[in-house]
Amino acid sequence: MTHATPIAALVEAASAGDQRAWNEIVDRYTPLVLSVVYQHRLRPADAADVNQTLWLRLVEQIGRLRDPDALPGWIATTTRNECLRMLKLQQRTQPFDPQATDEQAVAVDQTDVEAELLAAERRQALRDGFRMLSDQCRELLAKLMADPPPSYADVSSQLDMPIGSIGPTRIRCLNKLRRTPAILAFTGAAPEGGVLGAALGQR
Amino acid sequence: MQHWDSDERLLGELGAALTEAASVPASFLEAGRAAFAWRTIDEELLLLTSYDSILDTELAGRARAVLTARQLVFDADGFSLQVEVTEAGIAGQLMPPGRAVVALLTPGGHAEETTADEFGSFLLGPPPPGPIRLRCTVDGTTVQTDWICV
Numbered sequence: 001m002t003h004a005t006p007i008a009a010l011v012e013a014a015s016a017g018d019q020r021a022w023n024e025i026v027d028r029y030t031p032l033v034l035s036v037v038y039q040h041r042l043r044p045a046d047a048a049d050v051n052q053t054l055w056l057r058l059v060e061q062i063g064r065l066r067d068p069d070a071l072p073g074w075i076a077t078t079t080r081n082e083c084l085r086m087l088k089l090q091q092r093t094q095p096f097d098p099q100a101t102d103e104q105a106v107a108v109d110q111t112d113v114e115a116e117l118l119a120a121e122r123r124q125a126l127r128d129g130f131r132m133l134s135d136q137c138r139e140l141l142a143k144l145m146a147d148p149p150p151s152y153a154d155v156s157s158q159l160d161m162p163i164g165s166i167g168p169t170r171i172r173c174l175n176k177l178r179r180t181p182a183i184l185a186f187t188g189a190a191p192e193g194g195v196l197g198a199a200l201g202q203r
Numbered sequence: 204m205q206h207w208d209s210d211e212r213l214l215g216e217l218g219a220a221l222t223e224a225a226s227v228p229a230s231f232l233e234a235g236r237a238a239f240a241w242r243t244i245d246e247e248l249l250l251l252t253s254y255d256s257i258l259d260t261e262l263a264g265r266a267r268a269v270l271t272a273r274q275l276v277f278d279a280d281g282f283s284l285q286v287e288v289t290e291a292g293i294a295g296q297l298m299p300p301g302r303a304v305v306a307l308l309t310p311g312g313h314a315e316e317t318t319a320d321e322f323g324s325f326l327l328g329p330p331p332p333g334p335i336r337l338r339c340t341v342d343g344t345t346v347q348t349d350w351i352c353v
Contacts, residue, residue, distance in 0.1 A: 019239055026235035031224040049352050051231050053334040055238035056350040088257040123220035145218035174210050
């Protein structure tokens with residue numbers, strides 16, 4: 001099990017009892033779980049409970065997943081549902097105040113929740129895509145995304161790469177990222193032709 | 204809508220995604236990894252939550268002030284478990300009714316055990332914090348609920 005093992009292979013191995021495959025799944029998708037948890041502003045103890053419940057539920061369900069590629073979506077949705085349950089639970093244990101609007105404790109706009117859930121899944125897709133890139137691409141992109149951005153001269157000396165090839169390699173690596181299965185699954189684009197190709201393909 | 208056609212935006216969003224992953228507390232990863240110990244090898248019947256009073260919006264709108272007990276129903280083929288959770292404890296009812304051994308489990312292991320009477324009724328103490336599940340053994344058959352925070 002490596003950082004680039006496809007999710008379907010991890011799901012299959014974990015279903016068969018491979019703890020290492022399971023650990024890789026946990027390492028990969030806990031950021032997604034937490035991202036959704038943080039959106040709901042739970043108390044720290046409740047956040048930990050939701051995280052634990054999510055993984056316990058996945059242990060039960062992993063052998064029953066029909067489409068392993070849908071795992072990130074399952075994780076995001078299940079986490080969201082558990083967060084809502086937790087918020088309701090908090091609300092119930094507080095004294096009833098007739099002056100308060102009933103949904104105050106869950107005063108999160110549903111459209112915002114949907115948008116943030118989508119954003120969390122987008123970031124997960126980016127991480128999954130990034131994982132599939134070559135070492136060279138991952139090294140270069142990791143350097144370039146630093147804040148503030150480094151000079152090409154610094155990147156050139158740090159990665160022992162000709163300064164003239166940094167720009168073209170950056171373009172090539174980002175295009176590779178766009179064509180990884182994780183990103184394509186998310187954008188719904190055709191494997192070839194990029195955004196324009198996908199738009200044309202819909203006609 | 205995706206904004207991923209711009210190299211700048213793609214790189215920026217990728218940076219944010221990787222930063223988010225780097226800040227995950229170790230305790231969350233450990234809890235996730237440890238959950239694998241609960242993998243069931245045999246085909247034990249899993250009772251899924253089919254009703255939860257706190258998610259019942261109709262009920263909440265109707266009589267919020269009188270809601271003192273949380274009601275849950277777990278279901279599977281021909282088997283149902285109804286429970287009511289209050290601060291005093293958990294009262295449960297098995298369907299079909301009958302004698303059974305009922306255990307309350309936490310991620311750490313066994314928390315409490317009791318027996319259901321011939322009518323399938325049982326009582327357990329107040330639930331501990333965090334996710335729990337109930338496991339019932341009826342005539343040598345074991346069924347258990349999915350994990351839930353009560």
